[in-house]
Amino acid sequence: MDVEGALKEKELGNQAYKKKDFQTAIKHYTKAIELDNTELTFHNNLAAVYFEMKEYDKTIKECETAIEVGRENRADFKLIAKAYNRLATAHKKLGDLQAAKVGYEKALTEHRTPEYRQNLSEVESEIKKAAELAYINPELADQEKQKGNESFKKGQWADAVKFYSEAIKRNPKDSRIYSNRAACYTKLTAFDLALKDCDKSIELDPVFVKAYLRKGNVLKAMGQIQKAMDVYSKAMELDPDSAEAKTGYKDCAVRQYSTGGGDPEKTRERAMNDPEVQQIMGDPAMRMILEQMQSDPQAVSEHLKNPEIMKKIMKLKDSGLISMQYR
Template sequence: MADARKKQLAFNIIDFLRTSQRDGTVKEDESESLDIAIEVISSAFGVDLESADDVAQYSIKPASLLSLLDVLAKTKSKATSTGAGAGAAPAAPAASGPTEEDKTKADALKTKGNGLMSQKEYNQAIQQYTEAIKLNPNPVYYSNRAAAYGALNQHDKAVEDAARAIDLDPQFAKGYSRLGHAQFSLGEFQKAIDAYEAGLKLDPANNNMKSSLATAKLRLGEQAPATERSASPSAPAAGGGMPDLSSLASMLGGAGGGAGGAGGMPDLSEMMRNPQMMAMAQQMMANGGLERLMSNPNIRQMAENMQSGGGMPDFNQLASDPALREMAQQFMGGQGGAGGR
């Protein structure tokens, strides 16, 4: 059985042969011979280019055998030209990195991932960003993948990717925004505050981060026991009650009826003639709820998805969001209106 170093060499030889087939280095009528060679090498050394474990253990990307060969040739040439004089320090190998071809392919994968994000195909978008990262570990690609993980509520992974983006480029303000959003979604409000504040030092005019920071500070202050919040004199005494969020979903075009049909764009003029909707809107404006609602990172992300072509959100899903229910209770009073919980 071949040792790990030989397996790694065999794995990357196979990767080089596969790349040569894809980029046109090898003519199509000769490609079949390479397939046979790939199969023989793979079997002899016990490696598989499609195995995630083998990729993690043996792949040298974003470098390649060709880039390493270039480094060796340059090092050898420099050593020859300087001679072998006494006390001469050996030439340091040049830093390897993605080629221009790798960067072009990675950017195309990123663009495809962005398109899949707008279609809410988040798992497929993650695959595209992952392939782009293999070719060119770029902070933007990690940031975009963090957004995709966040859309799937995989916020731990989003934190990892956002942190990686910041490691690669500490001046990348968007990375701090992604990190803050992921930590906010995990309920780690102090960490979210720290991330937003770091991002605002780099981008002081970023209003989205300012709003998110304010919301995170608000949520941190609301982590007192529920009994203390219910006894707070700041809660409105009027019997506005908790609105029926399921009914609101229907009014806004969610599944089960309402203006616009299932998932469609609501008829705003019809909504504003609805007495319940008007009462809710008046209460929210009177209590400052509308401003706070629009500063919530989850609402902002929903708006960004809509602007990028993602379509109308699932209002039934919004209605089941505990954070939004809590906001509604605070804005309109927790007296237990119809459907309130």
């Protein structure tokens, strides 16, 4: 064994590696191993060269040797972890995500670093994504959707949710399945989940009127009347002949009026329960604008030129707190 000679060869290998003269680096690292076969660093360095050359099978083999040599000679656990990490990354490059996951896990058992933790997290995410993609099957999604429809007709809402959820896993791009599940959640009075599904359905298909109608129904059931009216209004834009949208909007308008009962104090009380209205009324700049509008009704025309102020003023108008008369 020639430790001093091995270290000289390693240094020459490092110099060649930095110059990307990989063949020369291989020659020197291999010579270092011949002179001292108890040092895993030489194997780690050789593996690094193979990795840069995209020879991932050789990288893996050299990393395995490095780990074996390291174990036999009680090497620093940090060096063994480094070998496991490079081995895992080579597996990842070859597309073997499960082997990469195992490698990163072993690296972490030897030495926990943010880098190794991040590498494991990324490969786990890729494995999950690959599994989800492999699970997609529109034909099976339609079958599960049909089972959901049958359960819904029977009033078996929980069973329908289960079938629709499976259909979504099989075809997560079908906006109608989310809309159908939203209808189930509405029946179960799980309004937050229903809204989430309605929004996802609309995101996937912005012109799918049924999703807007269901969202409007949910908001109405939650007592968020103005928001429900806005959604019904959007549904009427998409389908001017929609009787359900017209009826929903009319019901909300009637409810909004009747809740106030024509009593300004009740109207104000109802409006101030809206967090958005509370925020607007708590803004000193908006209070100043409202005072100006009271003394000079024509001033509203100027304020409406500012989109943000216009939005706030219209919100107050819709809530019944203010009325506007301007030309």
